[in-house]
Structures are given as C-alpha cells and as structure tokens.
Amino acid sequence: MQANLLIERHISMQFYYKWVLFFLVAILLSACQSMPKTSSAYDVVEQIKQSDQQLKQVNLSSVASNELDYLTESAAVLQALERNPAFNSQLQTINLSRADIQQASQLANPDLFYAFGVANKAYRYAIDFPIEALWLRPIRMKQAEYKAKSVSYQMIQIGYNLIRDTRLAYGQVVIARERLQTLEALYHLKNVIYQMVDTKQQLGEISQQEVLLAKSAMLVASRDWEVAKIDVKMAETKLFALIGQDNQATTLAMSQQLIPACEATDVSNIKALALASRPDILSAEMTVMASQSTSKLSRSDWIRVTASADATSGQKTGHTLGPALRFTLPIFNQNQGQIARADAELKKAEFDLAAVKQQAALEIDTAHLQYQRDCLDWQQLHEKVLPNALQAIRFSEEAYQKGDIAYLNILESAKDYSDGLLKEVQLKESLIASWSNLMRSKAHPK
Numbered sequence: 405m406q407a408n409l410l411i412e413r414h415i416s417m418q419f420y421y422k423w424v425l426f427f428l429v430a431i432l433l434s435a436c437q438s439m440p441k442t443s444s445a446y447d448v449v450e451q452i453k454q455s456d457q458q459l460k461q462v463n464l465s466s467v468a469s470n471e472l473d474y475l476t477e478s479a480a481v482l483q484a485l486e487r488n489p490a491f492n493s494q495l496q497t498i499n500l501s502r503a504d505i506q507q508a509s510q511l512a513n514p515d516l517f518y519a520f521g522v523a524n525k526a527y528r529y530a531i532d533f534p535i536e537a538l539w540l541r542p543i544r545m546k547q548a549e550y551k552a553k554s555v556s557y558q559m560i561q562i563g564y565n566l567i568r569d570t571r572l573a574y575g576q577v578v579i580a581r582e583r584l585q586t587l588e589a590l591y592h593l594k595n596v597i598y599q600m601v602d603t604k605q606q607l608g609e610i611s612q613q614e615v616l617l618a619k620s621a622m623l624v625a626s627r628d629w630e631v632a633k634i635d636v637k638m639a640e641t642k643l644f645a646l647i648g649q650d651n652q653a654t655t656l657a658m659s660q661q662l663i664p665a666c667e668a669t670d671v672s673n674i675k676a677l678a679l680a681s682r683p684d685i686l687s688a689e690m691t692v693m694a695s696q697s698t699s700k701l702s703r704s705d706w707i708r709v710t711a712s713a714d715a716t717s718g719q720k721t722g723h724t725l726g727p728a729l730r731f732t733l734p735i736f737n738q739n740q741g742q743i744a745r746a747d748a749e750l751k752k753a754e755f756d757l758a759a760v761k762q763q764a765a766l767e768i769d770t771a772h773l774q775y776q777r778d779c780l781d782w783q784q785l786h787e788k789v790l791p792n793a794l795q796a797i798r799f800s801e802e803a804y805q806k807g808d809i810a811y812l813n814i815l816e817s818a819k820d821y822s823d824g825l826l827k828e829v830q831l832k833e834s835l836i837a838s839w840s841n842l843m844r845s846k847a848h849p850k
Contacts, residue, residue, distance in 0.1 A: 442502055442552045445495040445559075449485055452563035456481075456843075459567075477574050480647050484570040487648025491566050495559055501552035508544040512537050531713040532730070536705070543701050550694035557687035564683065566646070568840045573643040575836035580639040583829045584632040590822045591625040597818070598622040621818075666779035666835075669842065671772040675765055678845040682764055688757040695750040702746040706739040708732045764845070771841035778835045785828055793821040 443451070453459050459478060485491065514533040521527030601618040604610045644650065679685060712728040800817040 442505060442549070443498065443556045444502070445498045448495065448498060448556055448559050449563065452485065452560055452567070453482070455560075456564070456567060475574075477571060480574045480643065481567050481570050483647040483649065484566055485563060488566060488646060489648060491562065494562055497555050498552075498559055501548070501555040505545065505548040505552055508548040509541065511541065529715050530728075532710050533712075534708060535711045536707060536709045540701065540705055543697055543704075547694055547697035547701060550690045550697060554687045554690035554694060557683040557690060561683035561687065564844045568844045570643070570646050571840045572837055573639070573646050575833060575840075577636070577639040577643050579829055579833045579836075580632070580636045582832070583826065584629070584636050586822075586825050586829060587625065587629045587632045590825070591622070591629045593818065594618070594622045594625045666782060669772065669775070671768060674772070674842065674845055675768050678764055678768055679761055682845065685757070685760050685764060688753070688760045692750070692753045692757055695746070695753040699743070699746040699750050702739060702742045706732070706742065707734070767841065768845050771838050771845070774834065775838035775842060778831055778838060782828075782831050782835065785824060785831065790821070790824045790828070793817070793824050797821050 459481065512534050514531050517530040517532070519528045598615075598618040598621070601610065601615050605612060605615045708731060710730040712730060713725055714728040715725040796817045
C-alpha cells in the first residue's frame with residue numbers, strides 16, 4: 405500500500421515538473437521575441453531632408469553654416485525642420501509610439517498570494533500568471549508596430565507640409581519686398597508726373613482739375629507704398645515664426661532666385677508616384693493594418709486564462725504546491741461590443757484610406773492646373789501686356805509733351821503699366837505656391 409502511494413506521488417511529481425518546465429519554456433520563448441525596429445525622431449527628420457527633391461540638390465552642410473546676415477531658401481527650410489516648436493512637439497509622438505511598442509512587448513508580472521499561518525490554520529500561498537499574454541503578445545506588438553509606422557509617416561508628411569509652408573513664407577517675403585520696390589518706383593513716377601503737371605498749371609498751360617487728378621494719383625501711390633512696408637513686416641514675422649527665430653534680433657538678406665521655370669510637367673507620373681509613396685497615404689495604410697490587428701485582438705484578448713501554482717491545501721503540511729488553471733467562462737457575453745467596434749474602426753480606416761488617396765489626387769491635379777494657368781498668364785504678361793503698356797506710356801508722354809492729349813490719357817497709360825507690374829508680382833507668388841505643392845507631391849520617403 406505504501407509502495408503504491410510512493411509510485412503515485414512520483415508520477416504526480418513528474419507530471420508537475422513537466423508542466424512547470426513547459427510553462428517556463430513558453431514564457432522564455434515569448435519573452436525572447438525581439439522588438440521591431442522603428443524610426444526615431446532624428447531618423448524621420450533626416451529622411452525628410454534626404455527625400456526632398458530640392459534639398460538633395462544643395463550641400464546641406466554648407467547651407468547650415470551660412471552667415472546669419474544672408475538667408476537662402478534651403479537654409480530657411482533646414483532651420484524650420486530643426487527649430488520649429490510645433491513640429492518638434494509633434495515629433496514627440498514618435499517617442500510615444502515607440503514607448504507603446506515597448507509596453508506591448510512586456511509580459512505581465514506574476515501575482516503572488518500569501519496567507520500567513522495562524523492558530524489552527526496553516527499558511528498558504530498561490531502564484532498566478534496570465535498565460536493568454538503568451539499568444540496575445542505578438543498580436544499586440546504587431547498592432548503597436550503598425551501604429552508606430554503610421555505615426556512616422558504622419559510626421560514625414562507634416563515635415564513636407566512644413567517645408568512647403570516655409571518655402572511659401574520665404575517666397576512671400578521676397579515677393580512682398582519686390583512689391584514694395586515696385587510701389588516705391590510707381591510712387592516716384594507719379595510724383596514726378598505730379599510735379600510736371602503742377603509746373604504746367606503754374607504756367608497756365610493746363611487746368612486745375614488735371615493737377616488734382618495727378619495729386620490724387622500720387623497720394624494713392626504713397627498710401628500703397630506705406631501699406632506695402634507693413635506687408636513686408638507681416639511676411640517677415642510669419643517666416644521667422646516658422647523657422648523659430650526672433651525677427652527682432654537679426655536683419656536677414658533674402659536670396660531672389662525663387663521663380664520656377666515654366667516647363668512641361670508630366671502630372672500622370674507625379675500622381676502615380678504620389679499615390680504609391682506619399683507619406684499620408686502610407687500612414688493611412690498602416691492605420692488599416694493596425695485596425696486589422698485590433699479586430700483580430702478583440703476576438704481573443706477578453707478570454708482570461710491564468711496558470712497558477714497553488715498551495716492552499718495538503719495532506720501533511722496544508723500547503724502542498726500543485727498546478728491549477730483559472731479561465732473565463734463565456735456565459736453572458738463573448739465580447740460582441742468590442743468586436744463590433746473594432747470591425748467598425750477597420751471599415752472607417754479603409755474609407756479614410758480611400759479619402760486620403762482621393763484628396764491627394766485632387767491636390768496634385770489642382771496644383772498642376774494652377775501651375776499651367778500661371779505659366780500661361782506669365783507668358784502673356786511678358787510677351788504682350790507689359791511691352792504694350794510700356795509702349796503706350798512712351799506714346800502718351802510724347803503726345804502730352806506736344807499738347808495733343810490731356811493728362812487723363814497719360815494717367816490711364818501709367819495705370820495700365822503699374823497694374824501689369826503688380827500682376828507680375830502676384831503671378832510670382834502664385835507660381836511659387838503651385839510649384840511648391842507639386843514638389844511636395846514628388847517627395848517620397850525612402
């Protein structure tokens with residue numbers, strides 16, 4: 405009888421040790437799964453620099469070491485990527501997503517229950533470990549990895565948008581200064597005309613009405629010149645805010661080579677490349693994959709299976725250690741609510757992906773059509789409008805000197821030419837904007 409008890413105890417101990425060994429091996433295998441490699445904030449910024457078409461054509465080290473009294477467009481872009489407070493704040497979401505991956509990779513610590521022994525009651529203890537974490541950990545890590553990639557692509561797209569906004573702000577400063585110079589020249593021109601008309605009125609050659617018209621034109625030009633000075637300050641303030649620099653501290657000289665050459669652009673190639681590699685589209689795709697992992701996880705993460713090493717009873721000491729399991733009984737629900745929510749989020753992510761692709765295609769088509777329109781307008785302005793207006797001014801001045809026409813005619817000719825010059829400035833700004841949007845679509849991460 406005693407021999408049979410010894411044999412049963414030996415078999416029971418062998419079973420127990422095998423169970424413990426299997427449990428420990430499963431934990432070690434799950435814990436040894438390596439964390440996926442994700443991009444850091446520094447990697448994302450470097451990727452943005454290397455994937456931008458215009459930044460690749462310049463020496464970044466020489467641009468970064470430019471003197472403070474001269475600011476090129478590329479230097480302004482680099483300063484924005486390094487110093488812009490809003491962009492640096494958003495970059496921290498990359499570190500948050502990396503922390504989420506680390507959190508998803510961690511196994512839950514086992515719980516220890518220990519009851520102290522008292523009179524007529526032996527002490528007891530139990531060790532619990534949620535073993536569902538062993539097969540849920542890879543799913544959670546994959547979900548966190550997709551979310552981290554989605555965040556990285558979002559940051560790349562935000563970086564491209566910052567580059568575009570910086571280039572537009574830089575161009576607006578240059579254009580505002582050019583508009584200021586144009587309005588200053590027009591003011592001096594109309595002031596000369598006013599002095600000439602005033603002299604003729606004193607000689608009795610023309611009426612007082614023509615003098616008043618010339619003076620009014622001169623005063624309007626003076627007002628426009630003063631307003632343009634404020635516009636320059638506003639444009640400079642916006643630029644310096646984007647690049648994270650105090651505009652009160654330094655006066656910078658701006659480079660003038662900004663106007664893109666009007667050349668043929670194959671929009672179909674740009675669109676195909678953008679739809680395949682634009683960061684906002686890639687981010688939406690990663691969101692879909694993360695939602696798929698969430699949907700898969702919702703079907704199993706609600707089931708709790710706990711492995712226990714329980715010592716709450718025993719024949720001799722009252723605390724003999726033995727294996728046990730505790731698991732969820734799906735009687736009242738099978739997590740239908742969370743499963744339905746996860747499926748709905750997946751469907752929403754798929755529609756969001758389609759919407760992002762549609763928006764990207766619309767942005768590219770709109771920017772390309774605007775670029776073509778501005779190029780056509782630019783060509784007409786320089787080939788026909790401005791030469792004709794300048795020639796009309798010469799004819800009017802000659803006729804006015806001879807007394808063949810009234811001052812109103814020369815004023816009208818000067819107005820047409822000044823409107824053409826201001827139109828030229830506006831077209832430069834529009835060309836910079838449409839070209840910057842096209843270049844943003846051509847940029848793609850490696």
